[in-house]
Amino acid sequence: xxxxxxxxxxxxxxYPRVVANDGVDLSVESGTIHALxxxxxxxxxxxxxxxxxxxxxxxxxxxxxxxPADFSGPRDAxxxxxxxxxxxxxxxxxxxxxxxxxxxSEPGASAVGTWDQDGAKAEVARLSKEYGVKVESSAxxxxxxxxxxxRVEILKVLYRGAKILILDEPTAVLTPxxxxxxxxxxxxxxxxxxxxxxxxxxxxxxxxxxxxxxxxRRGKTVGTKKISETSQNELAQMMIGDLEIKEKAAVxxxxxxxxxxxxxxxxxxxxxxxxxxxxxxxxxxxGEVLGVAGVEGNGQRELAEVVCGLSxxxxxxxxxxxxxxxxxxxxxxxxxxxxxxxxxxxxxxxHWEPVFSTPFRLQRGAIAGxxxxxxxxxxxRPPELEQEAGAFSGGNQQKIIVGREVSKDPKILxxxxxxxxxxxxxxxxxxxxxxxxxxxxxxxLLISADLDEVLSLSDRIIVLFSGRVMGEVARADAKIExxxxxxxxxxxx
Amino acid sequence: MMxxxxxxxxxxxxxxxxxFAVLVLSILALRQNPLTVFGLLAERLLLKPYGLGQMLYKxxxxxxxxxxxxxxxxxxxxxxxxxxxxxxxxxxxAVVAPHLPLPMxxxxxxxxxxxxxxxxxxxxxxxxxxxxxxxxxxxxxxxMNFIALALTNYLISAHFHEPETIHTAELPVAAxxxxxxxxxxxxxxxxxxxxxxxxxxxxxxWSTPLxxxxxxxxxNPTAAKTSGVPVDMRIFLILVLSGCLSGLAGINFILGYKHxxxxxxxxxxxxxxIAVALVAKNYPIGVIFSALLFAFLxxxxxxxxxxxxxxxxEILQGLVxxxxxxxxxxxxxxx
Numbered sequence: 001x002x003x004x005x006x007x008x009x010x011x012x013x014x015y016p017r018v019v020a021n022d023g024v025d026l027s028v029e030s031g032t033i034h035a036l037x038x039x040x041x042x043x044x045x046x047x048x049x050x051x052x053x054x055x056x057x058x059x060x061x062x063x064x065x066x067x068p069a070d071f072s073g074p075r076d077a078x079x080x081x082x083x084x085x086x087x088x089x090x091x092x093x094x095x096x097x098x099x100x101x102x103x104x105s106e107p108g109a110s111a112v113g114t115w116d117q118d119g120a121k122a123e124v125a126r127l128s129k130e131y132g133v134k135v136e137s138s139a140x141x142x143x144x145x146x147x148x149x150x151r152v153e154i155l156k157v158l159y160r161g162a163k164i165l166i167l168d169e170p171t172a173v174l175t176p177x178x179x180x181x182x183x184x185x186x187x188x189x190x191x192x193x194x195x196x197x198x199x200x201x202x203x204x205x206x207x208x209x210x211x212x213x214x215x216x217r218r219g220k221t222v223g224t225k226k227i228s229e230t231s232q233n234e235l236a237q238m239m240i241g242d243l244e245i246k247e248k249a250a251v252x253x254x255x256x257x258x259x260x261x262x263x264x265x266x267x268x269x270x271x272x273x274x275x276x277x278x279x280x281x282x283x284x285x286x287g288e289v290l291g292v293a294g295v296e297g298n299g300q301r302e303l304a305e306v307v308c309g310l311s312x313x314x315x316x317x318x319x320x321x322x323x324x325x326x327x328x329x330x331x332x333x334x335x336x337x338x339x340x341x342x343x344x345x346x347x348x349x350x351h352w353e354p355v356f357s358t359p360f361r362l363q364r365g366a367i368a369g370x371x372x373x374x375x376x377x378x379x380x381r382p383p384e385l386e387q388e389a390g391a392f393s394g395g396n397q398q399k400i401i402v403g404r405e406v407s408k409d410p411k412i413l414x415x416x417x418x419x420x421x422x423x424x425x426x427x428x429x430x431x432x433x434x435x436x437x438x439x440x441x442x443x444x445l446l447i448s449a450d451l452d453e454v455l456s457l458s459d460r461i462i463v464l465f466s467g468r469v470m471g472e473v474a475r476a477d478a479k480i481e482x483x484x485x486x487x488x489x490x491x492x493x
Numbered sequence: 494m495m496x497x498x499x500x501x502x503x504x505x506x507x508x509x510x511x512x513f514a515v516l517v518l519s520i521l522a523l524r525q526n527p528l529t530v531f532g533l534l535a536e537r538l539l540l541k542p543y544g545l546g547q548m549l550y551k552x553x554x555x556x557x558x559x560x561x562x563x564x565x566x567x568x569x570x571x572x573x574x575x576x577x578x579x580x581x582x583x584x585x586x587a588v589v590a591p592h593l594p595l596p597m598x599x600x601x602x603x604x605x606x607x608x609x610x611x612x613x614x615x616x617x618x619x620x621x622x623x624x625x626x627x628x629x630x631x632x633x634x635x636x637m638n639f640i641a642l643a644l645t646n647y648l649i650s651a652h653f654h655e656p657e658t659i660h661t662a663e664l665p666v667a668a669x670x671x672x673x674x675x676x677x678x679x680x681x682x683x684x685x686x687x688x689x690x691x692x693x694x695x696x697x698x699w700s701t702p703l704x705x706x707x708x709x710x711x712x713n714p715t716a717a718k719t720s721g722v723p724v725d726m727r728i729f730l731i732l733v734l735s736g737c738l739s740g741l742a743g744i745n746f747i748l749g750y751k752h753x754x755x756x757x758x759x760x761x762x763x764x765x766x767i768a769v770a771l772v773a774k775n776y777p778i779g780v781i782f783s784a785l786l787f788a789f790l791x792x793x794x795x796x797x798x799x800x801x802x803x804x805x806x807e808i809l810q811g812l813v814x815x816x817x818x819x820x821x822x823x824x825x826x827x828x
Contacts, residue, residue, distance in 0.1 A: 109760070155543045310718070326719060333713075333716075334716055335716055335717045335719065337709060337714055337716055337717075338712075340708070340712045344705070344708075344712075347705065348717065348722075349721050351702040351705050351706060352702050357701075360701055361700055361701060361703075362700055362701065362702055369711075404507070
């Protein structure tokens with residue numbers, strides 16, 4: 001360990017409505033993997049944007065490798081040896097790995113636009129070998145898996161000379177196997193002398209991968225711990241503060257387990273008219289949570305939409321036993337009206353119900369009462385019905401949606417990635433509400449890429465791969481390894 | 494909503510301040526005394542019943558078209574076809590009303606209904622194209638403007654004009670809306686219809702479930718659809734309703750002033766409706782004040798053209814829109 005690669009002191013960043021960073025200190029030792037953890041809205045992203053030169057702090061100092069730094073843009077940060085691996089990949093799909101890596105700083109570029117393609121390939125192959133980031137430099141990006149694409153992103157950063165890598169929730173899109181591969185890669189990078197800042201809120205990963213962790217909460221640093229000297233529980237406690245973690249004890253359903261949803265050989269066309277869901281059959285009982293695991297983009301969205309009646313089945317039959325509540329995977333796109341008030345978002349889809357309106361008048365009193373109940377039941381913060389949805393944090397936005405859909409008393413609740421990008425406290429609450437919905441006799445279809453979530457809530461689990469059900473298993477018999485295989489398209493037993 | 498209003502209000506105030514500053518500087522640059530000019534404006538426009546009446550008359554038409562535009566914009570559709578919808582409504586009313594043997598108490602509501610119907614029909618075409626074919630409303634409403642203007646011109650000159658004139662037959666007296674007693678100015682009871690309509694549209698959008706639904710379509714059509722709103726049907730409805738409102742604009746001239754349809758009588762009031770709605774931030778009540786502002790600027794140019802070129806006030810009308818658009822409020826925030 002040789003000194004501090006990154007040192008941030010007293011960082012303050014104010015936005016019109018919030019102080020995103022309020023006197024943050026962060027010290028990262030050179031050659032380590034350092035986790036930055038915290039709930040959504042804790043200020044992690046803002047801090048990393050400051051470190052990468054995308055945002056200027058209002059107060060505070062940065063030093064990189066012991067030298068004071070003042071970045072006026074990402075270009076300065078790159079020159080200082082900092083690289084950012086974004087959560088959403090920015091790759092040109094029809095180009096090769098080498099072309100993607102060098103894009104924007106091609107070797108031997110001439111005025112007429114020619115450049116040294118062989119040199120680029122060789123250089124990328126060299127980097128790939130030196131840092132142990134395995135990917136074929138001449139492969140076309142669109143043929144790669146998600147894990148490989150991520151490695152291309154890492155190579156892009158290394159090619160630009162980064163010694164300090166920022167990875168923003170890199171495991172969100174990976175299968176368990178790909179996560180393992182990523183961790184190997186990152187450990188290899190550490191061995192080659194790189195410093196890595198690993199942003200996450202998955203504590204298991206942090207415990208198994210990192211050397212140290214800094215915890216942020218509400219714009220402040222709570223503390224930094226060596227992983228060897230801390231525990232998952234301690235970190236969790238630091239993250240959520242004095243809030244109590246409730247045990248997710250599944251409440252058993254005691255009613256009659258009638259079928260609420262049945263799919264028979266259902267196929268659905270995807271955005272490019274291909275069959276995204278291929279002959280799926282399933283049955284959902286009252287008082288049961290059916291977990292749908294799988295890497296995103298394997299037909300989950302189409303499954304959710306066909307169950308909710310938002311898209312038509314190309315083949316097969318969907319039979320619903322009652323009203324459907326739907327927590328869509330993309331809350332900004334499909335769940336919320338960001339510029340509208342919280343109460344309007346809570347009302348959306350229920351505005352014709354006699355409780356809330358007559359044909360010519362909205363019942364403002366009843367609506368406000370309903371809104372206040374959601375605020376109380378879900379601990380919505382800030383507790384303001386008039387605030388625009390877009391001004392709430394991600395977790396609180398999700399509470400608005402879940403509150404709206406659960407309070408419909410649905411017979412079927414489709415929850416797609418209900419806690420993605422949602423902080424710990426809100427996640428726990430949302431899980432609680434899903435279990436309450438189940439206990440009240442609804443069937444829940446829980447679609448999630450987060451295996452922990454699926455395992456902790458479901459009674460039965462199916463895995464979707466390439467539009468098909470790879471397998472089904474009761475939770476009691478579920479093995480991570482087997483689910484992982486199914487998620488990767490390997491059937492086996 | 495009140496909070497949002499207060500926030501928008503601040504920006505509007507800033508915009509108006511900037512416009513006023515430019516006005517003062519321009520007057521100085523023209524080597525005139527701003528106080529003299531403002532004195533003239535007060536004396537001849539604001540304090541004189543005729544001047545004030547003319548201003549209110551102009552504002553009346555703008556309230557109708559402004560409401561038509563504001564309703565569509567508020568619901569996420571950039572309907573720029575108010576001009577064509579205005580002519581379609583006015584023309585239909587002007588050619589049908591003379592043949593209706595009804596007493597006043599029925600004839601006037603019938604006229605209003607026909608005008609709204611005509612405008613609504615003109616909004617129906619882009620609405621249908623948008624809902625069924627996804628055709629962009631900016632293109633289709635714009636094209637419908639050309640069609641409305643050319644078609645009414647043709648129909649009047651070929652079939653409906655009175656001999657020796659370029660206008661249609663006069664309406665029966667029973668269809669006249671009373672003039673307001675402001676010297677010989679054109680202001681008439683249409684003003685009250687317009688103001689009442691602004692409150693009605695406000696009530697509709699913010700206090701009825703259907704209005705809520707239409708605003709939801711404007712806020713995020715995908716979220717609305719996900720929540721079970723039949724978005725295509727609603728888009729159709731929005732453009733029809735928007736057309737109805739603009740279609741009513743013709744009553745100011747036809748029922749309240751000249752009592753016939755004349756080519757080009759609205760002189761761009763449909764297009765001004767877009768500006769009125771923008772400055773009003775698509776709030777129906779705001780449209781009343783925004784229409785008054787534009788009517789004031791338009792009338793002010795005429796009132797003081799002996800000392801200040803009228804074009805200055807036309808420039809100011811453009812400037813108000815620019816400044817308001819530039820001062821769009823955006824909420825900032827972390828992450």
